[in-house]
Amino acid sequence: MSGGGAQNPVRRKAGHRAAVLLALLGGFAASLPALAQRTTALPLHCADLAGVLLPPASIDAPTGGALVQSAVMIAATAVGNQDGDFCRLTGVIRAQTSGTPDIHFELNLPSRWNGRAVQFGGGGYNGVVITGTGPTPFSPDRAPLARGYATFGDDSGHRGDSSQANFGLLDEAVTNFGYLHLKKVHDAALALIEQRYGRTPEHMYFAGGSTGGREGYTVIQRYPDDYDGVIANAPALNFSGVRLLGVMVGQSEYRTPGGYLSPQLLEFVYAHAMQACDTLDGAADGIISDVEGCRAKEAQIIESLRCPTHEAGAVAVADECLTPAQLATLERLRDGMHLPYALAWNAERYRGYNVFQGVRFTSMLGLAHSPERLPQPAFFGNGYLFAQGDAYIKYFVTHDPTFDAIGFDVTRPGRYQQRLYVLSATIGAMNPDISRYLARGGKLITLQGLADEVISPNQTIAYYNGLIARYGEERVDDFMRLYMVPGFQHGNGVFIPSADLLGALDGWVSRGIAPQTLIATDIAQASNGRTRPLCRYPAFPRYTGKGNINRASSFECATP
Template sequence: MRSRGRRGRVIGDSRAAIRFLGAILWLAAHPALAAPNEAPLALRCAEFAGAVLPPELIALPTAGAQIESAAMIGATAPGNQQGGEYCRITGRIKGLTPTTPDIRFDLNLPRRWNGRALQIGGGGYNGVVVSGTGVMPFSPNRAPLAQGYATFGDDSGHVGDSSLAVFGLVDEAVVNFGYAHLKKTHDAVLALIARAYGRPPQRMYFAGGSTGGREGYTVMQRYPDDYDGVIANSPALNFSGVRLLGVKLGRAEYAAPGGFIPPLLLEHVYQRTLAVCDRLDGAADGIVSDVAACREHEAEIIESLRCAGRAPSHDDCLTDAQLSTLLVMRDGLSLPYKLAWDVTGYSGYNIFQGAHLTGMLGLGHQPERLPMPTFFANGYLFAQGDGYLRYFVARDASFDSLRFDPQHPGKYRAQLIALSQTIGAMNTDLTRYIERGGKLITLHGLADEVISPNQTIAYYDALVDRFGSDQVNGFMRLYMVPGFQHGSGAFIPSVDLLSALDNWVTHGASPETLTAVDIAAATNGRSRPLCRYPLFPRYSGKGNLNLASSFVCAEP
């Protein structure tokens, strides 16, 4: 028999009902936590400290969860910028084996609850607990917690900064990072929320970017009954693909003679692209908005950059070897074998359409490859790909990634395929999520230098091929942002996606063209329309270039 969940929704998995019964039995066995629901939140908050949640409350296998701390944070407490009291709970979810790191999580319960919960994703390789207390990235409004959302996040099941991949040596930790931490944390937190407020959330949302964007697509694909809406920005959907491309790029930079490109030359590439393409949208504003029109000039741009008989200089032309490095990134990766969900490669980047490769997340700044590559010295994509090969694929810290050919992985092929199933969100079967009425908003920068915007577009196109444009339009909004990189760029959008998502889910008000305010330091305050893909903002020919009202959303 199917049970009814939040808002009377039908939950098809009978295991949900079993877990709900388990929660009731757990509360019955803990009289302190079964106090009347009318008790003040402060009293209920303190009761959680030291509590143990049994494994039965979590759908995936664990050894249960331990609440480490639970305390009310006063409205006037130092560092509390939320505008009100909230209960802060910290805890750990135990792995099945002693060598598996705990999944550490934080949960914030506002005294004035709006009946909604928001799970927040991480970034890179995670490793740091997402506190859930701050403002969402690129959002102009108050923090979700201050708006009344119960917020929570975790560290995905290991400790370390977002560049460290050492946990790849531990099988259960890899599964946790790939997808399991999302479900385990969700289920543990849901029981705590239901106890604290006397009822489960009316709406459960997920929001994240980059790795957190991949996590957003992951929960729709793997746990569609658990979420009403998802914000998944700059999503690392094809996680294995981007890591393998990073290795191929590193080989071009550091294994091929003359392949390294100094930052001054990378800046020259960017400035040449702007000179040709900036005005194609009608506005000289430092943003390449008409990417399709710019792509028609690509051959011209490349030839103007080529040394072609001229003596190579450090800042005005590129050798064939250096151009080959850029073309690796532009062309992406094509594989002669299939990863999970029939993936055969990774889409290339908009190298000659506005991507800026001189920053911390761009290409390398040093001509020699370090024994342990770093983001700044050897480039973000290569450093991350190198770590992925060492710890996830070869499981050998001394492995030399420059000797590895992603197109011919040899004995590592089976491991690559298995990993792409565990860590990746390329499955286009969102049938259940769509049937339940789930909504999705994705924002991605067309100048992203870390996660290819063309991979996100390719996934969107695959959804249209599978479900048809009408059905995709009924549940998804895709906004591709000109000039926006991976958290930086010529245009950094600030827009309230959470309110747009909640209005769509709750009131059926589907978002169309939105207005984004630029928070880049040099151009802070100007605005542009945030156009639904495939439209882009074109200057109308009159009006202030700094105002969104002077632009229209145009067909490419």
């Protein structure tokens, strides 16, 4: 539901409390823009924030205003609470279009505030309120809230799990998902932080991964004045690109005869890559760290996978080799997508994956796991990339829930080409112009797995290289750190890093200490506790030949 009528009892109660608040602020009612100007006011108690109304003028984006629906003090002794005493606010930002869902948000205000705030990004298609009570991505140390940060997140303007794309039928919801929810929630949170503490944050940060990583780059590109530092991990920068490539992969598997790969064959590919490349970094540790060295062996690896050819053609041997059609599916993944037309910001391609360098496509987010195409695409059965791409075509592009993406011609989309362009501008984060963020001295940390099976690490690297080409290496080094992690996939993998990225970012912003090599602790179940250096791209961890192979001190950062 959008908006709320004058007969709504919740709004009447909120209006009374708002009137009391306005009186406390001394003449605020005569000047609504005062909140947007962020003038310092007397701090309010947590309970006083319940029912507060924020007028549309307090949010620098079109809304129907915001309402704080609840304000509750959470005691440090509460069951399950590891964040200390804090005030939890929940609320909504009203949509403008009838039928468009409101944006739901949560804001957490610690009793012992450190003067900083962190906005959390979402995941997938969002749809679930990000509470901000947990750790930032890949940093399972003490959560920011427990460290004194005010934290907040939202659902991006629709409800449902992160796999549901049916909100794509609603234009305002799509725009909210693409970028506007970030601004709306930021401004509402900032106004409430000021009311709680009597001042605005000294530093404002953003932290997210995957969709949240795209959101991190989005705020740098669209709202550079609002943030001092961003953690944007595994960013879905070219959102349309990865969805369209997912459609093409599905077509290779399900429309091309013999193009499907069973889980056994996918493990066969992974095992051959590991056998050829595991020790290129000097350590037999189950991690392919020297990805570029492994890429040089790619032709050899592919030949070792190919089925023997007889006069009648390739002969498959029970999940022990790959036919030309199966290799073509993997090569589609490796080569990515080249379009004969440009999406927003002249994006004409989506870089492919490190298919033959240690990506395990049997993960939950990998390729198909069903022996045949299911009637309804699903992540596990038909594969994450295809299922997400299919939903994107149905709901965002064609607005036809019955449309079958298997028949969609990505390279010749006809009447849908303009729609693809508009969507890529609305949701994508491929804009290379970040000059305002650079001028303000904003900082950025990005971490991603070289074995990522969902968001191509090569797309992230290409954007980074584009920044260097545009601004020069020295200027990019002054604001950005890129850490590409061997063995790490999209939240899983043979090495899952844990590192204090927020501490590194805050040290950079507040004290000018630029992070260099960081140390990551592996939290993968089979190898929990081992450590490795997080090397700045393009360097990778190489074993020195001395010392404990499970300790970062036994590795050095080497350049390919």
